[in-house]
Amino acid sequence: ETGVTQTPRHLVMGMTNKKSLKCEQHLGHNAMYWYKQSAKKPLELMFVYSLEERVENNSVPSRFSPECPNSSHLFLHLHTLQPEDSALYLCASSQARQGTEAFFGQGTRLTVV
Amino acid sequence: SQELEQSPQSLIVQEGKNLTINCTSSKTLYGLYWYKQKYGEGLIFLMMLQKGGEEKSHEKITAKLDEKKQQSSLHITASQPSHAGIYLCGALHGSSNTGKLIFGQGTTLQVKP
Numbered sequence: 001e002t003g004v005t006q007t008p009r010h011l012v013m014g015m016t017n018k019k020s021l022k023c024e025q026h027l028g029h030n031a032m033y034w035y036k037q038s039a040k041k042p043l044e045l046m047f048v049y050s051l052e053e054r055v056e057n058n059s060v061p062s063r064f065s066p067e068c069p070n071s072s073h074l075f076l077h078l079h080t081l082q083p084e085d086s087a088l089y090l091c092a093s094s095q096a097r098q099g100t101e102a103f104f105g106q107g108t109r110l111t112v113v
Numbered sequence: 114s115q116e117l118e119q120s121p122q123s124l125i126v127q128e129g130k131n132l133t134i135n136c137t138s139s140k141t142l143y144g145l146y147w148y149k150q151k152y153g154e155g156l157i158f159l160m161m162l163q164k165g166g167e168e169k170s171h172e173k174i175t176a177k178l179d180e181k182k183q184q185s186s187l188h189i190t191a192s193q194p195s196h197a198g199i200y201l202c203g204a205l206h207g208s209s210n211t212g213k214l215i216f217g218q219g220t221t222l223q224v225k226p
Contacts, residue, residue: 002155002157002158004155006155033214041218042117042215042216042217042218042219043201043203043215043216043219045213045214045215048213056213088153090155090156092156092214094214101146101158101161102146102158102203102214103158104148104155104156104157104158105155106154106155107153107154107155109153
């Protein structure tokens with residue numbers, strides 16, 4: 001248990017569906033991250049929120065829409081996804097300063113059919 | 114090209130043997146992190162190195178940082194089946210308080226009983 005909780009753990013959705021991934025931390029951290037992990041590829045940083053402001057957006061397609069309503073919660077809204085978006089989506093949190101490790105959730109295994 | 118290169122990509126060792134995993138950065142390192150991941154799950158933090166020449170150990174795992182060479186190594190002594198998994202090095206690339214944490218492609222370790 002790392003203190004970062006992701007729901008759901010598994011999600012199967014059609015290409016026309018709209019769904020949301022949720023991440024929650026109560027570690028007192030003020031930075032939160034979304035990563036994508038596909039088979040045989042490195043972890044890809046998607047979004048970074050620091051003090052509830054988006055500070056990083058790594059050219060992620062607009063069908064992925066993040067939301068950070070407060071420092072404890074992070075969402076990833078999904079719509080009109082493609083099969084190649086199937087992957088493990090990991091959330092992490094840390095203190096927004098250098099030299100502090102990030103804590104990861106267990107991930108959401110997403111399958112787009 | 115990858116900002117963080119890990120080698121080897123995969124490793125199979127006999128229980129009891131020692132092994133080393135390397136991580137090389139193409140950019141200045143502001144912090145180097147080692148994580149372990151079981152397939153399909155979140156990342157578990159192992160160690161963080163910040164200063165050149167720094168060495169840390171946890172149980173039978175030792176990590177070193179060569180800041181000048183922008184490299185780190187992870188050494189496991191007398192490997193056990195419980196050491197099996199994916200080892201990832203991560204680095205903070207950026208000098209701002211929102212420096213992004215990026216990862217290498219991972220090294221998959223199998224330990225044969």
